Structures are given as structure tokens and as C-alpha cells.
Amino acid sequence: MQHDAQRMADMSINLVRLTDFAWSVIEPRQGVFQFDVFDEAIQRLSKHGIKIILCTPTAAPPRWLTHMHPHIVRVNADGVPMQHGSRQHACHANPVFAEHCRQITQAMADHYASNENVIGWQTDNEFHCHFSECHCESCQKAFAEFLRGQYQNDIQALNEAWGTIFWAQTYDHFEQIPTPKLDKPTHINPAHRLDYHRYLSSLVTDFQHQQIEILHHANPSWWITHNGVYSNIDYRGKFTQDLDVLGYDMYPMFYLDPATRRLKQAYCLDRTRACSGNFMILEHQAGAGGQPTYMLDNPVPGEMRAMTYTTIARGADSLLYFRWRTCRVGAEQYWCGLLDHDNMPRRRYHEAVQVGSELKRIGDQILGTSVRVDCAIADMDFDNIALSQFARWGMPDISHTSESIHHWFNRRQYAVGLVHPQDDLSDVGLYVIPHWPLFREEWCQQLDAYVRAGGTLVIGCRTSTHNDRYQVLAQTPPGPLASLLGVTVTEYGRQNSPDQRPMHVQIGDAQVVSEYWYEQLSPSEDVQVLGTWASSHLANEPAITCRKVGKGHAIYVGTYLSEPLLDVLMPRLLTLSGITPLCADLPECVEVVERYSDEKILRFIINRSEKTVEVPQLAVHEDMLASAGTTSSPTELGPWDVQLLRILSR
Numbered sequence: 175m176q177h178d179a180q181r182m183a184d185m186s187i188n189l190v191r192l193t194d195f196a197w198s199v200i201e202p203r204q205g206v207f208q209f210d211v212f213d214e215a216i217q218r219l220s221k222h223g224i225k226i227i228l229c230t231p232t233a234a235p236p237r238w239l240t241h242m243h244p245h246i247v248r249v250n251a252d253g254v255p256m257q258h259g260s261r262q263h264a265c266h267a268n269p270v271f272a273e274h275c276r277q278i279t280q281a282m283a284d285h286y287a288s289n290e291n292v293i294g295w296q297t298d299n300e301f302h303c304h305f306s307e308c309h310c311e312s313c314q315k316a317f318a319e320f321l322r323g324q325y326q327n328d329i330q331a332l333n334e335a336w337g338t339i340f341w342a343q344t345y346d347h348f349e350q351i352p353t354p355k356l357d358k359p360t361h362i363n364p365a366h367r368l369d370y371h372r373y374l375s376s377l378v379t380d381f382q383h384q385q386i387e388i389l390h391h392a393n394p395s396w397w398i399t400h401n402g403v404y405s406n407i408d409y410r411g412k413f414t415q416d417l418d419v420l421g422y423d424m425y426p427m428f429y430l431d432p433a434t435r436r437l438k439q440a441y442c443l444d445r446t447r448a449c450s451g452n453f454m455i456l457e458h459q460a461g462a463g464g465q466p467t468y469m470l471d472n473p474v475p476g477e478m479r480a481m482t483y484t485t486i487a488r489g490a491d492s493l494l495y496f497r498w499r500t501c502r503v504g505a506e507q508y509w510c511g512l513l514d515h516d517n518m519p520r521r522r523y524h525e526a527v528q529v530g531s532e533l534k535r536i537g538d539q540i541l542g543t544s545v546r547v548d549c550a551i552a553d554m555d556f557d558n559i560a561l562s563q564f565a566r567w568g569m570p571d572i573s574h575t576s577e578s579i580h581h582w583f584n585r586r587q588y589a590v591g592l593v594h595p596q597d598d599l600s601d602v603g604l605y606v607i608p609h610w611p612l613f614r615e616e617w618c619q620q621l622d623a624y625v626r627a628g629g630t631l632v633i634g635c636r637t638s639t640h641n642d643r644y645q646v647l648a649q650t651p652p653g654p655l656a657s658l659l660g661v662t663v664t665e666y667g668r669q670n671s672p673d674q675r676p677m678h679v680q681i682g683d684a685q686v687v688s689e690y691w692y693e694q695l696s697p698s699e700d701v702q703v704l705g706t707w708a709s710s711h712l713a714n715e716p717a718i719t720c721r722k723v724g725k726g727h728a729i730y731v732g733t734y735l736s737e738p739l740l741d742v743l744m745p746r747l748l749t750l751s752g753i754t755p756l757c758a759d760l761p762e763c764v765e766v767v768e769r770y771s772d773e774k775i776l777r778f779i780i781n782r783s784e785k786t787v788e789v790p791q792l793a794v795h796e797d798m799l800a801s802a803g804t805t806s807s808p809t810e811l812g813p814w815d816v817q818l819l820r821i822l823s824r
Contacts, residue, residue, distance in 0.1 A: 461510030476814030626724030
């Protein structure tokens with residue numbers, strides 16, 4: 175539209191994303207490339223100082239390609255091919271599709287290599303958003319080649335690693351191995367399935383890498399991102415290492431309960447940050463979202479701004495709203511943007527203008543800062559998350575567990591985040607690893623050093639019971655962690671009938687119902703018992719232990735880390751760690767997050783509700799969202815309002 179660029183400039187927009195899903199526009203017929211519509215758009219935007227990020231359009235191949243080569247589509251576990259008419263229906267392992275993807279990427283890269291207004295690229299769109307598995311002929315061959323590489327062309331090494339002697343699964347050569355299909359006819363070998371998930375990640379990583387090589391060769395100054403985070407991709411591995419920055423699409427309205435929306439948004443953002451640090455948002459909620467089978471809530475006045483500042487507080491260094499103008503055709507006719515179908519600027523647009531004006535003024539103060547984390551939960555380990563999709567043994571998904579623990583801290587305004595065990599833990603006071611069966615010995619040394627330096631480590635039951643091929647360790651649980659924790663597991667079991675056979679844990683004067691799993695513990699002499707079993711044949715036996723190691727403490731919890739257990743146990747461990755909330759006595763609807771650097775501390779206080787709330791005041795601070803910096807702020811925060819305070823002294 176004629177006035178789009180000016181309206182964007184009025185909103186302080188300095189970056190626009192183009193060409194997403196535009197393959198049929200750019201290449202309407204095979205080998206015929208047309209860039210006029212995007213050249214014109216880039217020229218108009220550049221006159222207002224707006225730079226461009228382009229997308230490789232490979233998430234939606236054109237009809238001429240799927241018609242000419244119908245075998246490029248994915249095939250589901252039932253043998254049913256996907257159809258043209260939607261998106262993400264082509265298989266990354268298919269050599270014909272891969273070649274056409276390279277060609278369209280090369281053509282776009284060549285055309286825009288010298289355009290100074292194009293500064294970056296997004297690869298594809300939301301890899302694995304809808305459909306990550308494929309069982310087509312190309313995948314059968316590619317999976318066999320992947321396994322050949324994993325096991326150095328030694329089929330006996332695979333047989334030993336997978337334990338294929340069980341149920342007569344032994345293979346004579348790699349070409350015999352099918353892509354695994356759940357429950358066809360019954361339970362699949364877990365090691366077979368785990369390597370298939372690794373294959374899916376490797377496949378999409380290689381597919382993306384081909385595009386990145388083309389783009390970097392065309393213009394080495396371009397930066398490259400992708401908008402994750404979805405299943406069956408190792409975002410801590412080569413996939414993200416290939417990128418200059420990881421991107422994410424943030425749609426809080428997918429969480430339908432307004433009471434928990436802010437908690438779920440925070441958890442998703444912290445998971446993204448756990449992959450590679452601060453990130454960018456390629457798509458952020460700008461209105462209601464909808465496709466033919468559902469329609470999400472429309473943000474109420476002020477809510478979009480509050481959600482935006484939550485995203486920034488938790489590590490976003492760049493943010494693009496989706497979308498500019500609501501589309502009038504297709505499956506996303508009601509995926510609403512800043513402008514409605516009639517192109518009229520209304521409250522969502524004006525709210526975005528306010529945010530743009532604020533960030534134009536204070537954005538440089540936020541860049542270069544990191545998110546403060548006092549309490550961390552282990553998350554984003556590809557293997558453990560993959561296992562949790564098919565080998566739970568009746569327990570909840572491990573991401574569900576880490577999310578519930580994250581919520582527990584977040585509700586109480588603690589500085590909480592998600593950190594992988596191989597990362598730097600030096601600033602973390604309390605670290606929880608919840609129920610990770612697959613555990614690598616190389617993590618143990620760092621955890622030992624973390625505890626000795628003064629950290630409080632909490633290990634949940636069933637952790638460190640398997641190796642990286644999902645073989646049960648011959649060591650007594652918790653395997654390589656036993657020496658640090660000073661405890662072994664002498665008996666364990668699933669709790670399938672808690673109503674008929676309840677089990678309780680005694681912690682001080684409180685009794686807590688145990689959920690899902692129990693373990694009888696055998697502690698060493700230097701270990702303190704924090705909780706005992708209060709019922710069944712385990713009465714008075716240790717259930718939770720604590721070992722003093724150096725300046726810190728190593729805690730083992732022989733039951734499931736449920737919320738009732740957290741309510742009783744965590745306050746004790748927080749006191750032990752010397753950790754206090756960022757702000758005390760605030761209602762759960764208030765988000766409190768700090769970003770910091772060597773020079774500054776920035777505290778975000780965000781009211782994620784329709785109620786006015788009282789907020790405490792710091793002794794010396796600068797109110798960065800006030801019209802001019804001031805050392806005083808309102809003692810009340812209105813509905814959906816935000817304070818951003820630069821702390822000048824503690």
C-alpha cells in the first residue's frame with residue numbers, strides 16, 4: 175500500500191521481514207524468476223530508513239514443483255502422502271526438492287547480494303512446526319546413511335548399542351533398518367526411536383546448512399536467523415551454531431487461560447534463551463490469531479505492550495510484530511495484524527506506536543545486557559526431550575516438569591531461568607535437574623565444581639539411569655552422580671494407585687503426598703536426611719537427602735518434583751542458598767525480571783492483569799519509561815502497565 179512505509183516509520187520500525195512463503199511469486203514457472211514486487215517494496219521502505227530481512231521461501235513449494243515431482247512430499251507413519259494445499263509438506267531428504275530449494279535460494283541470493291538495504295535472512299519458516307516425521311522412500315535411504323555414519327559403518331556396533339538381540343531385531347546391514355513407527359504393531363525399541371529423532375534433527379540441520387552456505391557465499395556480511403523452537407531439532411547443536419542469532423515466534427494467546435498466560439510465555443522465552451543466549455523475535459503477537467479450526471483471544475488494550483515487554487525482559491534483543499496488515503485470503507484470514515482488513519489504524523497500531531517510540535528512546539540501554547538468573551532448572555537437552563516423547567514409563571513429559579518448577583519460582587518473583595548442565599552455572603544459586611534419565615558423565619565434573627563453589631544442586635528421581643544409547647546403566651542409581659550426592663537407590667517403583675495406596679513424604683512438620691514414583695535411598699554417613707517416607711513399607715526410610723560438599727549442598731529427591739512437594743521443600747532450599755525474590759509481596763499477576771551488565775541493572779515490573787497493583791519503590795533509581803528520567807515512580811501500576819527502572823544503587 176502507498177502509505178505503509180510512512181506508517182511504519184511513524185511507528186519507529188527499522189526492520190521488515192519479506193518473502194516468507196513467496197516461492198510461487200518469485201519463481202512462478204520453473205527457472206523463471208521475478209523480483210519486481212519485492213524490489214519495489216524494498217525501495218519504498220529504504221526511503222524511510224527501514225532495512226530488510228528476507229526469507230528463503232522453502233516451507234511452501236509451488237504447485238508446479240509438487241505436480242511435476244509428486245514424490246517430494248512427506249509420508250506419514252500410516253503410509254499416507256501429504257498433499258499440496260498447505261505448507262511444510264515436502265520432505266527435506268528428497269534430493270529433487272533439496273535441489274530446487276538450493277536453486278531458489280541461489281537466485282534470491284544473487285539478486286540481492288549487492289542490495290545494501292537487505293541486511294539479513296531467515297531460513298525457511300518454523301521448521302517442524304506442523305510435521306517433523308517422514309517415512310517416505312527418501313527418508314528410508316537417508317536414515318540408513320545417517321546410522322551408517324553414527325556407527326562407523328559397523329552394523330554390529332549398532333546391534334550392540336540398540337540391544338537388538340531382544341525381540342529378534344538383529345540387523346545384517348543398515349538398509350534393513352526402517353524408520354520406526356510407533357505402535358505398529360506394538361512398542362518400538364527405544365534406542366531405535368531415539369536415533370530416529372536424532373536423524374530428524376540432523377536432516378533439517380543439513381537442509382538449513384545448504385541454504386546458509388549459499389547466502390554466506392553471496393554476501394558474507396549478511397546475518398542469518400531462523401524462527402524456532404519446535405520438536406525434533408537440537409537447538410543447542412549445529413542447527414543453531416550455524417546461525418548468527420536464534421529467532422523465535424512468540425504468540426502468548428495460544429495459552430488460553432489468562433491467569434497462566436504470563437507464566438507460559440516466560441517459560442517459552444527462557445527455553446529459547448537456554449539454547450544460545452539472547453535471541454530475536456521474528457513474529458510477535460499483534461492481534462488475535464486464527465486458522466479455520468480455532469481463533470485465539472484478541473489482546474485487550476495495553477496487553478500487547480505488556481506482552482512485548484515480557485519478551486524483551488527475558489532476552490529478546492530485536493522484535494518484529496506479526497503481521498503488518500491482516501490478510502484477506504487463505505488459512506490465516508483472521509491471523510490479525512497491527513492493521514485490520516480495511517487497513518485502518520486502530521488501537522493495536524497506536525499501542526505499537528507507543529512501544530516503538532519507547533524502544534527508540536531506551537533500546538540502546540537494553541542492548542548488551544543479560545537476564546539475571548538466581549534459580550535455574552535444567553532444560554533443552556535434545557536427547558532427554560526426545561526420549562520423553564515416547565519413553566516416559568507412565569510419567570509426565572520432562573518439559574512439563576521443568577515448566578511447573580519454572581512457574582513455581584516465577585509466581586513468587588524469583589529470578590528464574592533455564593540452563594543446561596554443560597553451561598556456566600557460576601551465577602546460579604539454586605539449580606534443579608528434574609528427572610533426566612539420560613545423563614552424560616562429562617556433566618558430573620562441572621556439577622561437582624558448582625556445588626563446591628557454593629551452589630545448591632537439586633537432583634530429581636530417575637536421573638542418571640541410562641547412557642546415551644538409552645541402555646540402563648549397570649551402576650546403582652543415580653549412576654555417576656552417586657559420589658557427589660552421597661546416596662544410592664536401593665528400591666524404586668511406579669505409583670499407579672495413589673488413591674488406594676497413598677505414599678507420603680515427611681519434611682519437618684509437613685507431610686506431602688508422593689506422586690508417580692518412589693525411591694528408597696541409602697545415604698552415606700556424611701549425608702543429612704531432609705525427608706523420610708511416612709507410610710507403606712518404607713516408613714521412616716530416607717526419601718530426600720542433602721550432602722554438604724565444599725561450600726555448597728547436593729540434594730537428592732527420591733520422588734517426583736510435584737508442586738505440593740515444591741511448596742514444602744523449596745522454601746527450605748532457598749533459605750539454604752540465601753536467595754530472595756526480586757520483589758516481595760507482589761501478586762502473582764506481576765512479572766519482575768532483571769537484565770544487567772557490568773554497568774547497569776534494569777528491572778522490569780510488568781502488570782499482566784486488568785487490576786491496579788501496588789509496587790514497592792527502590793531507594794535510588796531512574797524511571798526509564800517516564801517522559802524524562804526521574805528518581806521517583808508511581809507506587810501503583812495500572813492494568814497492563816509497565817515500569818522499567820534503572821537501579822542506581824542497591
